[in-house]
Amino acid sequence: MSTNFFPSPQTHTFIAYVEDQPGVLNRVTSLFRRRGYNIVSLNVGRTNQDGVSRMTMVVEADDDKAVRIEANLYKMVNVLSVEDITHKSNVSRDLVLIKVKAGPEKRPEILQLCEVFRARFIDVHPETLIVEVTGTQDKIEGLVAMLAPFGILEMVQTGTIAMTRGGKGEAADAVNPAPNLKPIVAA
């Protein structure tokens, strides 16, 4: 849990839209393997468009290397668009499930902690709890540190997903060009 998921000079966050076909994930990861790029996290999922998946990749790279990673991704036939959002205003989130050892006497204390982190209980068992938390990596690390003394039995994390702030992102726009969005003005 020591890895820093945050965009820094050492990591870059890419968004890629790819064709939703068998083997595409393998092609992308094979590229990273072959060129020796180290993946910090990788998330793939569907989008609002049929046949199009979206990947968020956090990769160890300086700015120079990042340009080549982007170019290499862009070259792949199944990759529809790529955007390096590291230096763009963006929101990024991880979702984590943590199973904590928690007898009835410890539950109130854990509940209080979770409130601070805006985490939720999603399963209660006589001896354990499953906590769900969404957020940035340092928030997650903070919660993990606080829960560790109670005894963490299992933990699973999605990997970062990210989106640029404001209007439609470059990568999204390349896949499905849309007229400029009209700003929605609150009534």
Added chain:
Amino acid sequence: MVAPLHSITEPQPTSTGPKTLTGSQVIWEALVNEGVETVFGYPGGAIMPAYDALTDYPHLRHILVRHEQGAAHMADGFSRASGKVGVCIATSGPGATNLVTGIANAMMDSIPMVAITGQVGSHLIGSDAFQEVDITGITLPITKHNFLVTKAADIGPTIRKAFYIAASGRPGPVLVDITKDAQQATTEYRYDGSPVRMPGYRPEKHPLPSDIARAVDMIKAAKRPIVFAGHGIIKANATAALLEFVQKTGIPVAQTLLGLGGFPATHERSLGMMGMHGEAWVNKAIQEADLIIALGMRFDDRVTGNLKTYALDAKKIHVELDPAEINKNVKVDLPLLGDVREILRLINPHVDGVDVKEWVAQIEHSKGDSAVREITNLPDNGKLFAAHVIHDLWRYTNGKALVVTDVGQHQMWEAQYYKHDHPRKLLTSGGAGTMGFALPAAMGARFACPDDQIWVIAGDGGFQMTACELATCAQEGIKVNIAIINNGYLGMVRQWQQFFYGGRYVATPIKSPDFVKLAEAHGLKGLRVTQRSEVKAAVEAAQASPDTCIVDFRVEQEDSVYPMVPAGADLDNMIRRPKPVSPVSDEHNPIFEIGKDK
């Protein structure tokens, strides 16, 4: 004598109405629609339905190879010589894996090629069925793209896409793996000749006008500019544009191995090859240059030597089609993305008034004693040096042969001594350095250039890797001339052992069959040459032979390729040719001068 060739004279249809065909027929139909006339392959279980349908396409010539690697190299050689997409075909499993070396070779040198493989029935995929291998998985990193086709209806459109991907942008090999059931099923096939559209594939690149202007400014401001002409010049058919650029500016041109022929070697501004086995004064010029104009090349480690000390005084303009090559090895000041011919045409009108006379004189001066060290300038001392053989071959073929080299010492001697004045007349395995490339590649080139005089130049080691294709030459009536530079060693490895491994010749002495008898065993012609005085007659006899002819040149055994930049050393830190002790020396001169060539 040229092998009989079928020719398809009717124009290619732009589209055809729907026909009901088997998947197997669609394979051939689609190839014919892409303009294919010759395929190189080897049948087997999973591709048998396709082969069975070949009888319906008598105009397509199929060359039966002896090993699938040969098929891949033939398709590659055809492609290099013609600029078109070469096609090879193999069955599943070992047939497909035997293509792998040839595909990787094509990938490294950006050769457009389509490889078609049979695959086990789609219901058997993943079951470790007989002759099943995951060839799309295996070739993922060595193809530009690959496809697994499991439905007959997908075969036609996929082959069309494969050709488009292979030939467009930075070219490369594409593999299409087709299951047996897809070949057997029936489908409606309609050829659509309209441009292929794939949403994720946009190979076109164009430079910004402002960057062109910046390049012009940099060229005009330079005092010591040098052009690097790479493989991209040949691929983009940019020779004429480059000639115009050099005629206007006078800027000297150094070439990469794969760039040879892209700029005339006998042009007064040609510096010849750069890098590990480039002339010392060429590499010195690169280290002294204040501007490098790199055209369609990728700063390979064999070109740059030690990157930390490489061309530190030079600003660098990098004209390149593939954005992933920019700043990969060498940090450049101005990348120009796009087709090198188009970019030269944009630059050419604006580069009047460049004056590099002083710089050219400086380069000329630094040639120094190079000519004295030049082996071809030495009188005949009765010994047969590989350099002599290749130099003489150049003279006796009037520099007009299409030469296909294998990999090793002879390849470097060819690059140094056979002066290519035209593009696509030197085919060689550059990036991958695949021994065994020459003979099959030359056979493929024969179908691209039916009237050329084709010479294979191979070492005794590499030749034996694909020598089985001699049988293919005999069966198919393919005529090439083969010069085996036979020194009884894996020469380049021996040279490295001599220079860098204390002279311990481990696993490099190699015994060969009697190549003359080997040729004769195939019903072909064989000759042996041991004296320089015999070279001319042998070259002429080989040319006159209607059949493929092997000439076994028994050359000096422990000759080395000079000059040489040791791997990873500074570019101007060269091992130079030993100076002859006397003009006619019988002794091999053991002195190497290692160190900066000041």
